[in-house]
Amino acid sequence: MPIDREHVLRSAAALLTRRSTATMDEVARAAGISRATLHRQFAGRDALVRALEELGIQECEAALDAARLDEGTARDAVRRLVREFEGAAGLIAFLYTENQLFEGEEQNAGWARVDARVAALFRRGQESGEFRIDLTPAWLTEALYGLCASGAWAVSEGRVAAKDFQYMIVELLLGGALRREGS
Amino acid sequence: MPIDREHVLRSAAALLTRRSTATMDEVARAAGISRATLHRQFAGRDALVRALEELGIQECEAALDAARLDEGTARDAVRRLVREFEGAAGLIAFLYTENQLFEGEEQNAGWARVDARVAALFRRGQESGEFRIDLTPAWLTEALYGLCASGAWAVSEGRVAAKDFQYMIVELLLGGALRREGS
DNA sequence: CTCTGATGAGACGTTGACGTCTCATTCGGG
């Protein structure tokens, strides 16, 4: 039975989320395996990061599926989406910043799919009249990623309680800081 | 006449904002000086990053001063603050993610000052009844940084127009994605 | 002009992480 590749990826994600410059040696030790075995599974650091990218995309698409974005009001769909994203928030934060490093190269096609589905949700909310139309879906998508990353870091450094993660993000994203006059 | 240290810092900031892993050699060439001269001014990469941190803190504090956070409504103060932050957004993005790398070490005391002033603004808005009280000032502060970083990246990759930077951030931060029923 | 100090170009050694390799050990199936 081969070593649990899934487990290696999980622990690598957990470690690289906290310290994105961690060594292959540290990654291996975090997974409880030797560096040699780590290299037997992933040809190199690039391969590992790419595998993590695939994992992140899978998690995001699973979250998108689980959130059933087409059902109910757009705002409830956003709430469900953020809830589903929470588990992958650290991984998203890692990959989101990691992607800034690739200047020219085109990014993994999977992200385009994820982006498109998230943006479609915001567009649906705009067309139904729930969301304001002066904030573009592309920006709302970007902001969602950014807030997830900020939230994950804030939680990991104790500036925000873990149990508030979802609430803080959803409420800020949907309602903003201003008090509502009406509802 | 010594080389314009300010200019070196500016170009280093511009480069590292786009690619945070840029080489000392690239930093030097971007500034139009030789690697030797770069090392004569900054003992090493650490020193350079720390100098950039100081620069970022200065820019933030200058922005905080210019925004006159105590005057007028809190929401207008936030608008002014984001406007003043725009020029430093790339640098903020770089330093914000860079800070995630220092796990245990305490961060530069300057950030604590900046954080405190930003958080105080949000707290003022809460006490005046403008802002909702279920989002903590610490989280709003964090979210502001995160949105600035997301905005800077989105602009640099063409997903958001540069002229919309300020508007997108302020409107999302203050008002959120939902349409207002009342005003 | 001359002297001084700063600069650019580049060589040099060091370091840390990487990727490969070997070999002993271990674990599980037959």
Added chain:
DNA sequence: CCCGAATGAGACGTCAACGTCTCATCAGAG
């Protein structure tokens, strides 16, 4: 019990970036 495949430990060479150093050049002050 025995065998083979997978693992762990670690040695080894490679490489890129770093930091230091030297030296020729250049510009400006006196």
